[in-house]
Amino acid sequence: EAxxxxxxxxxxxVTGKKLTVTCSQNMNHEYMSxxxxxxGLGLRQIYYSMNVEVTDKGDVPEGYKVSRKEKRNFxxxxxxxxxxxxxxxxxxxxxxxxxxxxYFGPGTRLTVT
Amino acid sequence: GQNIDQPxxxxxxxxxxxxxxxxxxxxxxxxxxxxxQHAGEAPTFLSYNVLDGLEEKGRFSSFLSRSKGYxxxxxxxxxxxxxxxxxxxxxxxxxxxxxxxxxxxLAVNP
Numbered sequence: 748e749a750x751x752x753x754x755x756x757x758x759x760x761v762t763g764k765k766l767t768v769t770c771s772q773n774m775n776h777e778y779m780s781x782x783x784x785x786x787g788l789g790l791r792q793i794y795y796s797m798n799v800e801v802t803d804k805g806d807v808p809e810g811y812k813v814s815r816k817e818k819r820n821f822x823x824x825x826x827x828x829x830x831x832x833x834x835x836x837x838x839x840x841x842x843x844x845x846x847x848x849x850y851f852g853p854g855t856r857l858t859v860t
Numbered sequence: 861g862q863n864i865d866q867p868x869x870x871x872x873x874x875x876x877x878x879x880x881x882x883x884x885x886x887x888x889x890x891x892x893x894x895x896x897q898h899a900g901e902a903p904t905f906l907s908y909n910v911l912d913g914l915e916e917k918g919r920f921s922s923f924l925s926r927s928k929g930y931x932x933x934x935x936x937x938x939x940x941x942x943x944x945x946x947x948x949x950x951x952x953x954x955x956x957x958x959x960x961x962x963x964x965x966l967a968v969n970p
Contacts, residue, residue, distance in 0.1 A: 780957070787962070788962070789947075789960055789961065789962040789963060790903070790947070790960045791960075792957055792958075795956065795957060797956065803956070805957065835900075837902055837903070844951075844955045844956060845951045845952070845953065845955050845956050845957040845958045846890065846891065846951035846955040848893070848905045848908060849903075849905070849958065850905075851902035851903050851904070852902060853901070853902055854900075854901070854902055
């Protein structure tokens, strides 16, 4: 089944404790992206990747890191999480760029206390 | 600039028709997406209009006018399960990203 998977689905952590949210897609998509979604603010892009080893900042990259060592994986790293990073996070992928249909993972609900 | 505007909330009755509008100011948008998102779930693709006009897909239709920077999503024969947020989005940043509206929360009442 074609899909985007994310892990974990739910995470409660404390300020400053490094964490990684994994994202994997099995559709051989070139483009992958991370979003956060907060009430009243909509979907905001954190980072995106046009291809392996090619990543770029989205609209809200501060406090996050990403890597794209393989085509299928695009982990999101929070080196020192803070409470303002409490959010619902979505990973998405598309065939080639932002102008193609994006397929979303199920989401990761992160709480930082 | 690239901004997308859509109403925050709408309500409708089961069995009725509802139109959700989306307007945008853009340079370089070459199409418009509509996604559906149920509360707490991931957005799912509904439609992508590249050409002007109406595209019908079952109970859902989407319209685009590029010259007016205007699109709408038309939902017919509303069902309770259509209660969701509807997001419009356009390719921006030289097609490197999607520019998202804040979404329209639709409540379908019995």
